[in-house]
Amino acid sequence: MKKVVLKLDLHDNKHKQKAIKAVSTLHGIDQIAVDMKEQKMTVVSTVDPVDVVEKLRGKPSPTVKIVSIGRAKEEKKDEKKEGGDKKDTSKEVVYPPYWFLPPPHHPHPYYFVGSAEEDPNSCVIC
Numbered sequence: 001m002k003k004v005v006l007k008l009d010l011h012d013n014k015h016k017q018k019a020i021k022a023v024s025t026l027h028g029i030d031q032i033a034v035d036m037k038e039q040k041m042t043v044v045s046t047v048d049p050v051d052v053v054e055k056l057r058g059k060p061s062p063t064v065k066i067v068s069i070g071r072a073k074e075e076k077k078d079e080k081k082e083g084g085d086k087k088d089t090s091k092e093v094v095y096p097p098y099w100f101l102p103p104p105h106h107p108h109p110y111y112f113v114g115s116a117e118e119d120p121n122s123c124v125i126c
Contacts (some may be wrong), residue, residue, distance in 0.1 A: 003042065004044075004066065006042075008056065008061045016036065018033050023041070023056065027047070030072075031044040049066060055064060063113045
């Protein structure tokens with residue numbers, strides 16, 4: 001796990017949401033935190049920090065700077081096992097990413113061509 005601290009140019013919550021949405025599309029992201037006062041984003045993941053910066057460059061935040069890269073501190077858990085509660089917590093449910101279907105492709109537009117002879121109520125100007 002890597003902890004990456006990035007310096008962003010965030011002005012409001014709209015830019016913050018765009019930045020979070022852009023980074024969250026990467027696979028392997030565990031935690032995203034944004035500090036609006038210092039304009040810093042902290043990402044804990046297994047993803048390469050360069051990939052995170054590439055996702056943020058452009059529309060969400062064109063000026064992204066890496067402040068620091070380090071190991072994520074893992075919390076120590078007290079292991080107390082009771083006889084009645086034995087559950088396998090090592091298995092995590094992994095959901096596939098949501099995928100939008102592309103719009104249907106119509107190779108030829110459909111045009112209706114009607115003639116005046118077929119419709120007796122139509123008006124024809126000669």
